[in-house]
Amino acid sequence: MTTPSSPPPRGKTPFWRDPAKRALMFQALMLAALFAAIGFIVSNTLDNLDARGITTGFGFLDDTAGFGIVQSLIDYSPQSTYGRTFLVGLMNTLLVSALGVLAATVIGFLMGIARLSPNWLIARLAGAYVEIFRNIPLLLQIFFWYFAVLRTLPSPRQSMSLGEAVFLNIRGLVVPAPVSESGLVWTLVALVVAVIAAIVLVRWNRRRQEATGDRLPAGWISAGMIVGMPLLVFVASGMPLTWDIPKLGGFNFSGGITVLPELLALWLALSIYTGSFIAEIVRSGIQAVSSGQTEAARALSLSGGMTLRLVVIPQAMRVIIPPLTSQYLNLIKNSSLATAIGYPDLVSVFAGTTLNQTGQAIEVIMMTMAVYLILSLLVSMFMNWFNARMALVER
Amino acid sequence: MLHNNKKTLLCSATALVATLLAAGSAQAGETMDAVKERGQVVCGVSTGLPGFSSPDDQGNWEGIDVDVCHGVAAAVFGDASKVQFVPLNAKERFTALQSGEIDVLSRNTTWTATRDTTLGLNFTGVSFYDGQGFLVKESLGVDSAMQLDGAAFCVQSGTTTELNLADYFQANDMSFEPVVFDTSDQTVGGFEAGRCDVLTSDTSQLNALRIKLSDPDGAKVLPQVISKEPLGPVVRQGDDQWFNAVKWTLFAMINAEEMGITSENADEMKESDKPGIKRFMGDEGNFGEAMGLPADWAYNIVSQVGNYGEVFDRNVGAGSPLNIERGINALWTDGGVQYAPPIR
Ligand SMILES: N[C@@H](CCC(=O)N[C@@H](CS)C(=O)NCC(=O)O)C(=O)O
Numbered sequence: 001m002t003t004p005s006s007p008p009p010r011g012k013t014p015f016w017r018d019p020a021k022r023a024l025m026f027q028a029l030m031l032a033a034l035f036a037a038i039g040f041i042v043s044n045t046l047d048n049l050d051a052r053g054i055t056t057g058f059g060f061l062d063d064t065a066g067f068g069i070v071q072s073l074i075d076y077s078p079q080s081t082y083g084r085t086f087l088v089g090l091m092n093t094l095l096v097s098a099l100g101v102l103a104a105t106v107i108g109f110l111m112g113i114a115r116l117s118p119n120w121l122i123a124r125l126a127g128a129y130v131e132i133f134r135n136i137p138l139l140l141q142i143f144f145w146y147f148a149v150l151r152t153l154p155s156p157r158q159s160m161s162l163g164e165a166v167f168l169n170i171r172g173l174v175v176p177a178p179v180s181e182s183g184l185v186w187t188l189v190a191l192v193v194a195v196i197a198a199i200v201l202v203r204w205n206r207r208r209q210e211a212t213g214d215r216l217p218a219g220w221i222s223a224g225m226i227v228g229m230p231l232l233v234f235v236a237s238g239m240p241l242t243w244d245i246p247k248l249g250g251f252n253f254s255g256g257i258t259v260l261p262e263l264l265a266l267w268l269a270l271s272i273y274t275g276s277f278i279a280e281i282v283r284s285g286i287q288a289v290s291s292g293q294t295e296a297a298r299a300l301s302l303s304g305g306m307t308l309r310l311v312v313i314p315q316a317m318r319v320i321i322p323p324l325t326s327q328y329l330n331l332i333k334n335s336s337l338a339t340a341i342g343y344p345d346l347v348s349v350f351a352g353t354t355l356n357q358t359g360q361a362i363e364v365i366m367m368t369m370a371v372y373l374i375l376s377l378l379v380s381m382f383m384n385w386f387n388a389r390m391a392l393v394e395r
Numbered sequence: 396m397l398h399n400n401k402k403t404l405l406c407s408a409t410a411l412v413a414t415l416l417a418a419g420s421a422q423a424g425e426t427m428d429a430v431k432e433r434g435q436v437v438c439g440v441s442t443g444l445p446g447f448s449s450p451d452d453q454g455n456w457e458g459i460d461v462d463v464c465h466g467v468a469a470a471v472f473g474d475a476s477k478v479q480f481v482p483l484n485a486k487e488r489f490t491a492l493q494s495g496e497i498d499v500l501s502r503n504t505t506w507t508a509t510r511d512t513t514l515g516l517n518f519t520g521v522s523f524y525d526g527q528g529f530l531v532k533e534s535l536g537v538d539s540a541m542q543l544d545g546a547a548f549c550v551q552s553g554t555t556t557e558l559n560l561a562d563y564f565q566a567n568d569m570s571f572e573p574v575v576f577d578t579s580d581q582t583v584g585g586f587e588a589g590r591c592d593v594l595t596s597d598t599s600q601l602n603a604l605r606i607k608l609s610d611p612d613g614a615k616v617l618p619q620v621i622s623k624e625p626l627g628p629v630v631r632q633g634d635d636q637w638f639n640a641v642k643w644t645l646f647a648m649i650n651a652e653e654m655g656i657t658s659e660n661a662d663e664m665k666e667s668d669k670p671g672i673k674r675f676m677g678d679e680g681n682f683g684e685a686m687g688l689p690a691d692w693a694y695n696i697v698s699q700v701g702n703y704g705e706v707f708d709r710n711v712g713a714g715s716p717l718n719i720e721r722g723i724n725a726l727w728t729d730g731g732v733q734y735a736p737p738i739r
Pocket of ligand 1: 440578
């Protein structure tokens with residue numbers, strides 16, 4: 001657009017000769033064509049569906065579903081609507097994804113660090129774990145946990161039990177459910193106060209250390225506060241919590257909380273599989289920190305644990321977070337394999353049963369795809385923010 | 396470069412639009428023409444349900460639903476073997492038919508208002524009148540469905556079974572735990588392993604699945620039947636010629652039984668001079684013509700596949716391991732409800 005060396009020619013450049021404006025025009029044209037094409041495809045599809053007598057629209061979301069769902073985190077009965085089945089499925093997907101992300105992260109970090117251990121046996125065991133679980137297809141691993149492990153458990157009557165309170169059988173893991181009584185709020189209040197106090201303490205300690213070089217064992221003090229304060233209040237307020245112990249009766253246990261075997265199998269498989277990838281990411285992240293850094297830390301007489309925590313991991317995190325994000329995204333999307341073993345996730349409940357009972361494939365599949373897309377975008381956004389923060393800390 | 400991009404975009408857009416335009420609404424004659432050109436009827440069946448549709452040790456499909464497909468092939472081509480079978484689970488079946496992957500769905504499918512009116516599909520008749528029941532292990536010590544409060548039920552996803560189960564338990568104010576699987580193998584496997592207390596499905600299918608269990612005598616079907624399950628073949632809506640051809644294939648089988656025409660005596664009966672039989676055989680009038688079928692379409696069905704009674708006995712009745720009684724599936728003349736309009 002600008003030609004600084006020569007004076008502008010007489011008059012104005014016509015816009016079709018101006019490359020920038022021309023590019024803009026072509027892009028606008030292309031966008032218009034794209035929208036026109038999409039619009040045409042949508043209207044054509046609607047026409048065709050109509051001509052074939054296939055019902056369309058989202059009205060079905062208000063109709064009664066009429067089928068049962070075995071696990072729901074929100075109120076659900078067969079008299080609820082199809083819209084509700086969407087929410088139930090979504091919550092179940094979120095539940096297994098969140099559990100999976102947590103467990104995979106813990107397993108992955110432990111195994112990744114273990115792989116670098118100077119202890120020959122630990123390093124080899126961690127290596128074997130990574131190579132085995134990373135190289136077997138996830139679906140097979142889900143089948144393994146579900147059919148080969150959990151299917152061989154005894155019937156409810158012959159349950160394995162832990163202190164007659166926790167039971168494991170082919171119908172799942174039954175654990176006592178906590179029942180809160182009045183006064184438990186104070187324990188929760190104490191917990192919140194302890195957490196806030198711990199944060200304040202850690203900040204203050206850091207500032208003090210920067211200023212004076214002295215430091216308190218803030219980590220231990222905080223841990224003590226977070227555990228101790230609520231415990232003290234709990235006991236002082238007369239332990240306002242009872243347990244609903246599962247009892248065998250009729251066909252199965254009643255009372256307590258039942259963790260479905262489908263959930264257990266999916267959770268195990270997802271965390272162990274994804275954990276093996278995370279272990280490699282963590283290992284490579286740590287190895288990416290040059291050994292000079294470790295040596296320098298040692299020369300400053302930092303202990304092994306402090307070197308890892310204060311020098312190596314903060315730098316390794318910058319390398320670890322981007323690929324870690326992809327693993328989280330994979331885990332969420334992989335949770336849709338739930339349908340293979342009948343865990344009632346979004347794909348199984350909504351894109352499965354609801355789709356089939358209503359026949360509204362296009363609407364249902366679009367809603368399901370949108371959910372996974374939005375979930376993935378949210379996770380990426382969060383991880384990008386986290387990454388930016390970690391990068392700043394480096395200075 | 397930019398220009399090029401736009402060109403490719405427009406090209407692909409046009410191609411897509413062209414495909415969608417080509418996949419316009421179903422028209423009369425479309426399916427029949429496609430079937431004839433292909434030389435085969437593509438028929439959707441179950442993934443394996445003894446008596447209805449399941450492959451034998453040689454991989455040949457057999458069963459009452461399979462014979463309906465053979466009947467359609469006999470009517471169209473005069474050769475019952477010209478069928479290609481596509482195994483489908485409950486969730487896949489309607490999409491497979493809507494998208495044109497199969498020509499007929501003959502897979503123990505219940506005729507309901509929703510399926511008939513909102514999916515762009517039409518049921519052509521009832522090949523088997525069924526009802527939903529419960530299969531339990533003898534060791535459970537239960538002998539009525541009313542004792543099943545709180546039990547876990549293995550059920551296949553995408554079926555009417557799932558819905559009836561919820562209805563029944565609501566109506567009787569009982570609770571249940573549905574354990575839902577995609578395939579019948581998994582559903583039966585869950586029952587055998589003890590993941591659920593009860594396997595629920597159409598009663599006839601429970602009989603079929605029971606003989607597949609490792610210990611068939613250790614399980615029993617409870618007496619309660621909790622729903623109406625009229626099972627029949629399904630075609631796409633909007634192609635009336637094909638709809639008629641499939642509908643009248645089943646009617647021809649039922650009429651043949653009523654007239655006493657069997658696969659064995661069909662050739663003799665062809666010589667009969669009774670007007671009804673002559674019309675059936677295509678020797679008087681041409682009832683196939685309007686459906687795009689040859690005049691002897693009904694004769695081909697009966698001589699190659701058999702009449703309804705033969706098909707029933709051979710696959711699910713006295714001549715089969717299932718040994719299901721004719722019951723309401725008997726002809727109307729024998730106290731059942733199988734009744735076909737006359738060929739005239
Ligand atoms: N008639 C019912 C149920 C049909 C059904 O799918 N039953 C199961 C019994 S477990 C079956 O046949 N499965 C065989 C398969 O999926 O291939 C319907 O149309 O919804």
